[in-house]
Amino acid sequence: MKFTKICMSLALVVVLFGTTLAQMKLNGAGATFPYVIYSKWFDVYSKQHGVQFNYQSIGSGGGIKAVTDGTVDFGASDAALSDGQLNTIKEKQGSDVLHIPTVMGAVVVTYNLPGAGKDLRLSPDVLAKIFLGQVRNWNDQSIAQINPGKTLPNVPIIVAHRSDGSGTTNIFTDYLNKVSKTWAVNIGKGTSVNWPIGLGGKGNEGVAGLVKQSEGAIGYVELAYAVQNGLSYASMQNKEGNFIVPNFDAVSAAAAGVSKNMPEDFRISLTDAPGKDSYPISGFTWLLIYKNMKDKGKAQEIVRFLKWAMEDGQSYAKDLYYAPLPKDVVKLCEKKINTIVTN
Numbered sequence: 001m002k003f004t005k006i007c008m009s010l011a012l013v014v015v016l017f018g019t020t021l022a023q024m025k026l027n028g029a030g031a032t033f034p035y036v037i038y039s040k041w042f043d044v045y046s047k048q049h050g051v052q053f054n055y056q057s058i059g060s061g062g063g064i065k066a067v068t069d070g071t072v073d074f075g076a077s078d079a080a081l082s083d084g085q086l087n088t089i090k091e092k093q094g095s096d097v098l099h100i101p102t103v104m105g106a107v108v109v110t111y112n113l114p115g116a117g118k119d120l121r122l123s124p125d126v127l128a129k130i131f132l133g134q135v136r137n138w139n140d141q142s143i144a145q146i147n148p149g150k151t152l153p154n155v156p157i158i159v160a161h162r163s164d165g166s167g168t169t170n171i172f173t174d175y176l177n178k179v180s181k182t183w184a185v186n187i188g189k190g191t192s193v194n195w196p197i198g199l200g201g202k203g204n205e206g207v208a209g210l211v212k213q214s215e216g217a218i219g220y221v222e223l224a225y226a227v228q229n230g231l232s233y234a235s236m237q238n239k240e241g242n243f244i245v246p247n248f249d250a251v252s253a254a255a256a257g258v259s260k261n262m263p264e265d266f267r268i269s270l271t272d273a274p275g276k277d278s279y280p281i282s283g284f285t286w287l288l289i290y291k292n293m294k295d296k297g298k299a300q301e302i303v304r305f306l307k308w309a310m311e312d313g314q315s316y317a318k319d320l321y322y323a324p325l326p327k328d329v330v331k332l333c334e335k336k337i338n339t340i341v342t343n
Contacts, residue, residue, distance in 0.1 A: 024301055029056040030063020030076030031167045032203040034285040036224040037103055037320045038076070041313050049308075051301050059203060061165015061191045067097060067288045073298055075288035078167020079191045080267035095292040098340070099266045100333055101284040102309055104255055104323040106223045106246035107171045108233035108281070112211050113138060115153060116232075121146045123237040124272075124280070128180035130157060130218060132187075133197035138216060146237070160210040160219030163200025165191040171283040172220045175271040179280075220281075223247075224321040238280045239272055248323035250279035255326060262332060282323075289340060296342040306337045 035057040042053035056062075060077035064085065067075035070093045080099060081089075089097050109122055116138070122130075126142050129135040135142055139152040162169045173189040187193050199214075201207040204225040211217040212229050223246055226233045235243040244250050254273040262268060270282040287306070293299035310333055314324040325333070 024050070024297065025052040025054055026073045026298060026301060026305070027054045027071075028063075028074040028076060028287075029058050029066045029072050030288070031060045031078050031285055032057045032205065033060075033078045033105060033107075033168045033171075033222045033283075034076060034103060034322070035204070036222075036228070037313075037316060037322050040316050040320060041309060044316075045305055045308060045313075049301075049304070051305070057203065059162070059164040059191075060167030060170065063288065064165070064191075067290075068092060073293075073295075074290075074302060076285065077288055078283055078285045079170035080286065081288070093290065094343070095290040098289045098291050098336055099286040100289055100306060100336065101266050101286050101325060101329065103314070103317050103325060104248075104251050104270065104282060104284055105321075106248075106251050106279050106282055106323075107168055107175075107220050108223050108226050108246045109218065109236065110208070110211050110221055110226045110231040110233045111218045112215055112231070113153065113155065114215065116150065118232045120150070120232065120234045121237070121243050122234045124175075124179035127236070128176050128183050131159060131161075131176065131195075131197070132180075132182060133159070146243075155216040158214050158217040159195075159198030160201055160207050160214070160217050161195050161198045162192075162202070162207060164202050166203075167191060167283075167285065168204055168220065168222060169193065171271060172281060174269055174283075175281045178272040227321055236280050238276075238278050239274050240276045240278075242276055244277065244279045246279045246281075248318050248321065250277060251282040251323035252326070254278040254280070254282040255323070255329075258326070258329075262329065266333075266336070291339060292341055292343050294343050299340060299342045303337055303340050307334065310334055310337070 060079050063075035063077050066072040068089050138155045170191045176183040177189040201210045204221045207219040208221050208225045208229045211219045235245050238244050253275050254270045272280050310330045317324040
């Protein structure tokens with residue numbers, strides 16, 4: 001009888017312990033840009049370690065707000081937080097926020113133009129004028145000049161952009177801000193801007209949907225969304241004058257040498273990067289992590305997950321059309337991850 005009771009007690013401990021592990025849930029929200037790879041990571045890691053992830057793909061603006069309000073365990077953004085935003089979070093939540101880069105990606109200029117093929121070329125000047133509403137038709141001479149031999153239809157250009165606060169928008173407008181003085185003076189950069197023209201779609205998926213259903217449309221999305229939706233995307237002329245097809249090698253070229261000048265907080269821009277093979281609309285995406293977490297168990301799980309993402313997780317990047325982090329950046333990230341503590 002005594003032996004039976006001991007066995008029953010041990011069984012109860014096992015059940016309770018297993019339940020505790022199964023009930024560990026990490027809540028996050030933010031960027032749609034990395035949603036494709038984050039979904040893969042969360043699924044794989046959950047199966048391996050029994051940790052549940054509840055991630056809401058609501059855009060970087062929403063992720064930043066959630067971290068500011070303390071309604072999530074982690075956020076995600078393709079836009080680095082400003083000093084003012086970081087100070088606000090520290091005042092409200094009693095913690096600094098770490099930017100942990102996870103992967104790099106390309107924001108591609110996608111279009112729906114039957115008969116034009118998948119090899120359309122765009123220059124920085126032409127792209128800016130399209131989104132400023134100064135170039136309104138696909139057979140405009142400025143587009144034709146950089147696409148010799150291509151027959152461009154007499155079709156109005158329909159501009160599609162994000163309607164929500166977006167890190168993808170931040171990367172895209174950061175690029176336009178660097179290459180167009182008119183854009184810099186009149187529009188600027190950020191997760192949200194006052195668009196001079198166009199239709200708004202929510203999330204990368206919303207913009208992809210607008211482009212897919214509207215002949216003559218042009219928009220900007222993360223590369224994976226264009227590939228998944230079978231959308232054409234343009235080669236962009238880079239700083240060296242070369243037209244570059246967006247892919248992970250071109251994004252890696254944009255990041256080449258960045259670790260040598262990587263700031264300690266990882267807040268850095270990759271747009272309009274030098275290098276003959278660099279794709280010019282590239283960017284990091286970050287997880288936003290409280291440095292001082294209130295829940296010790298969640299802090300430990302987030303640290304374990306982040307270390308897994310730096311090592312095992314990077315192997316999934318290329319198949320999902322992201323560029324893995326350079327190895328020296330991974331080492332810097334791992335040092336930063338080790339600074340996460342509990343209150």
